[in-house]
Amino acid sequence: MKEGNALWTKEFIILAMSNFMLFVAFQMLIPTLPVFITDKGGDQLAVALVVSLFTVSALLVRPFTGKALDSMGRRPVLLSGLAIFLFSVFGYYWMASVALVLALRFVHGIGWGIVTTTYGTIVSDIIPAERRGEGMGYFGMFTNLAMAVGPLIGLSVSQSFGYGWLFGISGGLTGVAMILTRMVEIKAPIGMTQPFAAAGGGLFEKKALFPALLALLTGVMYGGVVSFITLFGQEVGIENVGLYFLFNAISLMLVRPLAGKLFDKKGPFWVLMPGGVLTGIAVVVLSYSTTELGLIAAAILFGIGAGSVQPSLQAWTIQRVDPSRRGAATGTFFSAFDLGIGGGAMILGAIAKQTGFAMMYRYSLFAMILYLIIYLFYVVRQSKKASTPKAVSS
Known part of the structure; x- marks a missing residue:
């Protein structure tokens, strides 16, 4: 192939x-x-x-x-x-x-x-x-x-x-x-000729659950942005909200290949951490935006952050699993991301009714803070495991 x-x-x-x-x-x-x-x-x-x-x-x-x-x-x-x-x-x-x-x-x-x-x-x-x-x-x-x-x-x-x-x-x-x-x-990995009911493994892939959790948290923030950006524009008086989608799409297209190369050379940490930070900053900038210039700045930052995180999480998911379980891993990943988008839109929509859309975006920042804390804890834990000398059997 x-x-x-x-x-x-x-x-x-x-x-x-x-x-x-x-x-x-x-x-x-x-x-x-x-x-x-x-x-x-x-x-x-x-x-x-x-x-x-x-x-x-x-x-x-x-x-x-x-x-x-x-x-x-x-x-x-x-x-x-x-x-x-x-x-x-x-x-x-x-x-x-x-x-x-x-x-x-x-x-x-x-x-x-x-x-x-x-x-x-x-x-x-x-x-x-x-x-x-x-x-x-x-x-x-x-x-x-x-x-x-x-x-x-x-x-x-x-x-x-x-x-x-x-x-x-x-x-x-x-x-x-x-x-x-x-x-x-289309050539799939070996070991995929068994009937559906007899095939090994469950509907979800356990090794994909951690990156899927991170995807869920990013989906919460993404769901809030895309679901309410038009209503937010009406709230703060920004007429041409379409500029957000335009500049977000441009920055996404530009950053994805670069972030992918960085992922391949340096590993997931050097993409997932800065990407998460930029995504959080983008939502804060968006929440304080009252002009088209602020909206564009938020769109570019969000595009760079999300464009780095999402494909890197997906690539990391595939790296962690056996080739014969890539289908289940991909399904697990996208299910979590969908759940984050749908659940985030519902939760943040309820918050927006009480606080307004600008404050709702600031509350959505907690999802990305949780993402950064969980991932940093994981990195530190893995680092300690790698540095701990293994007992030598006699």
């Missing part, structure tokens, strides 16, 4: 492009589905359910996806997830009521949970071990590019041509992603 430590192989490039197409298809619907719901007569609760139902179903399916990846193989799981995703996107247009749209949204989340877990697992198989941080960084860069252009394309298409074209183009991009995956030679 790859020769030596080459990163930019045919498989890596095609897989990155396939993932990019899928994420554009997904991001096209982020700003447009809420409007689609309201046009069908949905209220604010229905709009909230568009997000929560999708997140819940993706969260529920990820552990089973990881188990299936390690027992049934990568390709059949990926194609089944893409098929569910494609069916859901095309199906939205034909749903006659808000209730049916929400039901399909739950199914859509199942497809999303399957494909994102599978892409993360397959790319970890393809990337050379000694360049895993760098490879994850570049792979994530394509995702960030999709996050930058997808919403703009979705809004433009829906406003200019209507929802039929919106769902048609989104489904078409998903179809292109499926075609591209057929061009990739």
Whole structure:
């Protein structure tokens, strides 16, 4: 599949492009589905359910996806997830009521949970071990590019041509992603031919739990930022909140490959600690921002911090587990991150009702402080273990 430590192989490039197409298809619907719901007569609760139902179903399916990846193989799981995703996107247009749209949204989340877990697992198989941080960084860069252009394309298409074209183009991009995956030679690690029920290991991978915990804490902060940034802008009088997403996406794309290389050369500490500190500073800066300049500064800092931490945690997760358990490890990681985003949005939303959004962001800093304390404690403990001389058996 790859020769030596080459990163930019045919498989890596095609897989990155396939993932990019899928994420554009997904991001096209982020700003447009809420409007689609309201046009069908949905209220604010229905709009909230568009997000929560999708997140819940993706969260529920990820552990089973990881188990299936390690027992049934990568390709059949990926194609089944893409098929569910494609069916859901095309199906939205034909749903006659808000209730049916929400039901399909739950199914859509199942497809999303399957494909994102599978892409993360397959790319970890393809990337050379000694360049895993760098490879994850570049792979994530394509995702960030999709996050930058997808919403703009979705809004433009829906406003200019209507929802039929919106769902048609989104489904078409998903179809292109499926075609591209057929061009990739997918080889999974040995030991994955057993039936699902007979395969070794559980739904969650124990060795992935610690980085998954850190991912959960970063997800809490991330969920607060992305869920309430527009309302925060209204609260403090910043009109063009879209600048946050633009500069955040740019800084994410620029920092991911650099952070990945640092991870490969120096190890996780030199990325996870400074990245966590920068993420915390970014939220504080955001909470005090009352101008577009402050918003941009917070976006850049958050992009650098989160762009360093998230792919490094994912690469570290893969490093810690046996190759035959990469699927379960990836499922564990993304489940924790999803739980952090969903739980963080709920908890911080409740806090915001009492304190306002600016103070809510300051409270969210505690999640990152806890992240830094837990990780620093882990590093110190591992250092003491390494320095303790082992007893020599006679």
